[in-house]
Amino acid sequence: MSSPAIPRPASVAAMRRILRPARLPQRPVTATPESCRSVCSGAAATRPGALNASSLRSPPSRARIPRPHLQPAARSYHSHDHPPPPGPFTPAESALLSAAYKRVPEHGFTQEALALGARDAGLLEISPAVFPGDGVFALIRWHLYTQRTALADTVDEVAAGTPAGPAGVAERVERLTWERLRANEAIVGRWQEALAIMAQPSHIPASLGELAQLADDILYLAGDVSVDPSWYTKRASLSAIYAAAELFQTTDTSPGFRETRAFLQRRLAEAAQAGAAVRSVGQWAGFTAGAVVNVLRSKGLRI
Amino acid sequence: MAARSAFRRALPWLPRSPVASSLRQAHHVPSQRPFSTSLSASTPNPSSSKDPSVPDYAIPDPSRPTHFGFQTVTEAEKRERVAGVFASVAESYDRMNDLMSFGWHRVWKDHFVASLNPGFSPLGDPPRAPQHILDIAGGTGDIAFRLLHTAHVVNGNPDVRVTMSDINRAMLTVGKHRAARQLPASQQAALSFVEANAEDLTKARPLVPYPPDHSTSPDEYTGSEQPFFDPATATTGIPDASVDLYTVAFGIRNFSNIPAALREARRVLKPGGVFACLEFSKVVSSHPAGALFDAVYKEWSFRAIPLIGQLVAADRDSYQYLVESIARFPSQDEFRDMILDAGFVVAGDGYENLTGGVAAIHKGMKPRE
Ligand SMILES: C[S@@+](CC[C@H](N)C(=O)[O-])C[C@H]1O[C@@H](n2cnc3c(N)ncnc32)[C@H](O)[C@@H]1O
Numbered sequence: 001m002s003s004p005a006i007p008r009p010a011s012v013a014a015m016r017r018i019l020r021p022a023r024l025p026q027r028p029v030t031a032t033p034e035s036c037r038s039v040c041s042g043a044a045a046t047r048p049g050a051l052n053a054s055s056l057r058s059p060p061s062r063a064r065i066p067r068p069h070l071q072p073a074a075r076s077y078h079s080h081d082h083p084p085p086p087g088p089f090t091p092a093e094s095a096l097l098s099a100a101y102k103r104v105p106e107h108g109f110t111q112e113a114l115a116l117g118a119r120d121a122g123l124l125e126i127s128p129a130v131f132p133g134d135g136v137f138a139l140i141r142w143h144l145y146t147q148r149t150a151l152a153d154t155v156d157e158v159a160a161g162t163p164a165g166p167a168g169v170a171e172r173v174e175r176l177t178w179e180r181l182r183a184n185e186a187i188v189g190r191w192q193e194a195l196a197i198m199a200q201p202s203h204i205p206a207s208l209g210e211l212a213q214l215a216d217d218i219l220y221l222a223g224d225v226s227v228d229p230s231w232y233t234k235r236a237s238l239s240a241i242y243a244a245a246e247l248f249q250t251t252d253t254s255p256g257f258r259e260t261r262a263f264l265q266r267r268l269a270e271a272a273q274a275g276a277a278v279r280s281v282g283q284w285a286g287f288t289a290g291a292v293v294n295v296l297r298s299k300g301l302r303i
Numbered sequence: 304m305a306a307r308s309a310f311r312r313a314l315p316w317l318p319r320s321p322v323a324s325s326l327r328q329a330h331h332v333p334s335q336r337p338f339s340t341s342l343s344a345s346t347p348n349p350s351s352s353k354d355p356s357v358p359d360y361a362i363p364d365p366s367r368p369t370h371f372g373f374q375t376v377t378e379a380e381k382r383e384r385v386a387g388v389f390a391s392v393a394e395s396y397d398r399m400n401d402l403m404s405f406g407w408h409r410v411w412k413d414h415f416v417a418s419l420n421p422g423f424s425p426l427g428d429p430p431r432a433p434q435h436i437l438d439i440a441g442g443t444g445d446i447a448f449r450l451l452h453t454a455h456v457v458n459g460n461p462d463v464r465v466t467m468s469d470i471n472r473a474m475l476t477v478g479k480h481r482a483a484r485q486l487p488a489s490q491q492a493a494l495s496f497v498e499a500n501a502e503d504l505t506k507a508r509p510l511v512p513y514p515p516d517h518s519t520s521p522d523e524y525t526g527s528e529q530p531f532f533d534p535a536t537a538t539t540g541i542p543d544a545s546v547d548l549y550t551v552a553f554g555i556r557n558f559s560n561i562p563a564a565l566r567e568a569r570r571v572l573k574p575g576g577v578f579a580c581l582e583f584s585k586v587v588s589s590h591p592a593g594a595l596f597d598a599v600y601k602e603w604s605f606r607a608i609p610l611i612g613q614l615v616a617a618d619r620d621s622y623q624y625l626v627e628s629i630a631r632f633p634s635q636d637e638f639r640d641m642i643l644d645a646g647f648v649v650a651g652d653g654y655e656n657l658t659g660g661v662a663a664i665h666k667g668m669k670p671r672e
Contacts, residue, residue: 092648092668112425122671123575126434126547129419130577130648130668132655 089142092130095121097142100128108190109139109197137203140194144210147183148217154179155221172222174268177242178261180214181249185257192250215239241267400553404583404661411657412445412552415581415664418655421548422454422463433462434547437571439501439564440554441467444478446581450550451490464493466541470500472513473530479510498532499541501551502563504571506537541571552581556632565645574671578647583629584638584663587656635663642667 089097100117107113114128114135121127128135151158158175162168184191198207215238224234244267249260400408424431434454438447447467454463469475475496482491496510513530549568558564568578586597633641639653647667654665 090648090650092670093650095670096650107425111420111423115423115425118575123668124547124573124577125424125431126419126421126577127575127668129421129548129579130666131650132652132664132666135650138650 089138089145093138093142096123096128096130096135097139100139101142101146104139104143104190105186109136109143109187109194111136114139134203137197137206140197141206141210143187143194144207144214147180148210148214150183151176151180151217151221159222169222169224170268170272173218173224173238174265176218176221177238177245177264177268180218180242181245181257181260181264184246184249188250191246195247195250211239211243214242218242237271241271407658407661408553411581411662412449414657415550415552415579416446416449416453418664419450419548419550419577419579420453420458421450422458422460424458424460431460431462433464434460435545436463436465436548436550437541437546438465438467439469439549439551439568440557441469441478442471442474442554444481446550446552447478447494448482448486448490450548451486451493455490455493461489461493464495466495466497468497468499468501468504468507468541470498470532471530472498472510472532475510476512476514479512497539497541500532500534501554501558502560502567503534504567505540506534507540508532508536508538543570544573544576546571547573547576549576549578550581551579553583555580555582556628562641562645565641565647569646569669572669574669576669578642578665578667578669580638580665581662582632582638582665584632584654584656584660585634587660635660635665638663638665646670 096114096118098117099121100114102120103113103116107116111128115125118125118127131138155176158179159172162171162175187194197203212235215235218238219234226234241264245260245264248263249257252260254260404411421436422434436447436450436454438450441447444467447465450465451463454460454465467475467478469478475498479496482494486494497507498510499507549572551564551568555561555564565578572578632638635652635654635656639649642653642665643649645667646669648670649667653667654663656663
């Protein structure tokens with residue numbers, strides 16, 4: 001935790017294997033702790049073209065690799081005090097969730113979407129029962145995970161024409177964050193309910209984990225190379241800003257979410273000025289509590 | 304007395320150590336047949352089943368004398384007493400489960416069935432397909448009844464039928480009696496009972512109650528005196544790809560060949576069908592609280608349960624067996640890997656721990672080819 005080693009968040013190590021943007025600076029490879037490289041394997045297995053099949057669990061291709069766990073040694077001072085990220089999905093999960101996800105705009109993150117998706121995939125309505133815990137939360141993780149990792153595919157396009165240097169980094173951070181917010185478009189009407197589910201105690205660690213990963217990926221893709229203590233503050237404040245902007249977005253009716261983008265830009269500018277106070281977890285919890293209250297109100301509860 | 308013997312007869316999968324059985328002989332010689340079948344049915348004549356004319360003993364007569372243990376009672380009295388015996392067997396069985404699990408088994412079973420959400424079907428196009436659920440090692444019906452309730456009542460879907468299967472005709476007969484007492488007619492109509500060994504579901508037959516009651520005509524009664532299903536008497540089998548959901552609760556650790564049972568589960572399931580197993584498991588001891596719980600639970604299960612078993616059912620060996628079979632059962636990860644080896648796919652870790660791993664739910668889906 002106190003080790004000043006080069007921070008190496010889980011997703012990035014994996015992403016680097018599939019994505020080597022020539023123009024973007026790389027972190028020094030020598031600093032990669034071996035323990036981390038092994039525990040981080042397999043963070044990006046579901047997108048087409050991702051090569052990591054090592055943690056897929058199916059009879060023909062499985063290798064019994066434990067799910068990625070952050071060992072204490074691998075935790076640098078980006079103190080992600082959360083369990084491993086919702087890593088790759090098994091083939092069963094991918095088949096069910098990819099089909100169910102298409103039903104989310106109409107049916108929300110619900111059992112209905114899962115059952116209909118199962119049917120669409122040529123499976124049975126009972127098939128989603130295979131999820132050990134909560135299939136609905138898995139569907140939410142599917143959204144978070146696929147949209148986060150999809151950023152890597154768009155980075156060249158998104159970053160095109162941005163200058164080099166710190167100004168360029170800031171601009172790319174803004175554009176990538178906006179790109180991620182736009183990816184909520186199809187399901188934005190369902191997102192407050194999803195936030196309420198994410199805020200359930202048993203889901204908070206995984207939800208916060210995804211949020212931290214997102215901030216981390218954005219900064220990495222934007223070419224942020226800082227290894228000083230600001231590494232942590234940047235991620236924390238970007239997490240908080242993203243969470244706030246996303247919540248704003250759930251009530252934004254302006255065309256093309258113009259208001260949301262303006263909100264995002266204001267928050268980023270403030271953070272740059274104020275030197276970014278670190279309140280990410282608290283803020284996220286606060287925002288999410290807000291969403292929960294909204295959802296309960298919409299269900300007729302007087303609070 | 305009768306209840307205890309019946310209990311033991313209803314649980315004949317329990318192995319009997321030589322010492323135990325000789326003890327039992329010594330104590331129970333006079334009551335080896337605590338309730339014999341009716342006089343007529345206890346001497347079935349193989350040729351009579353081919354005889355189209357109904358023998359007069361096949362016509363129920365409440366006043367006709369029959370055997371109950373060593374007493375001669377009327378058929379009507381016997382029916383009542385048999386029912387009473389089965390009630391106490393079931394009761395004893397429930398009590399055993401309560402003791403084994405500190406009463407948690409009810410909570411686990413509720414959670415197990417709720418997590419499967421049988422019969423859930425969003426109204427849409429095309430209209431929902433009927434669901435067929437196979438409850439293996441169904442015993443006295445705890446799981447099957449919950450499945451029916453969730454499907455028919457909670458999810459309002461009457462297109463769900465449940466087949467309850469067990470290798471032990473006596474347990475299944477208890478289940479049938481309980482169903483008749485507890486379930487509304489519509490649910491009874493959606494429930495059927497099949498004798499089969501989970502390790503080979505190609506051989507099965509509809510339940511022939513054990514011991515036979517008088518609702519079963521001697522014509523139908525081809526059963527031996529064995530409470531176990533005899534594959535030689537099979538009249539049917541569970542077809543390939545005919546089941547949406549396969550459940551087994553607190554049964555699989557008793558199977559002598561678990562991989563064979565898993566292969567059979569895969570065979571009878573439709574593509575997309577789900578295998579779901581609730582079973583005692585290994586307490587997660589990496590967690591400090593888990594480690595403490597583990598120590599306490601082991602102590603409890605190895606010492607206290609057999610003792611209490613002795614008091615409750617005077618059958619220390621049976622309880623000892625149950626405790627040991629739990630301890631021998633593979634860990635969560637090992638069992639998950641057995642499910643994968645049988646050709647299922649899993650989601651996440653493939654299992655969910657209950658009460659810190661005292662029990663666990665494992666699930667797998669049969670993939671499309
Ligand atoms: C402890 S009971 C469980 C009953 C019920 N599922 C419950 O949860 O209350 C175990 C059952 O497994 C059955 N059993 C044991 N071996 C079996 C086999 N090879 N095939 C089918 N059933 C078997 C026994 O007859 C017994 O009824």
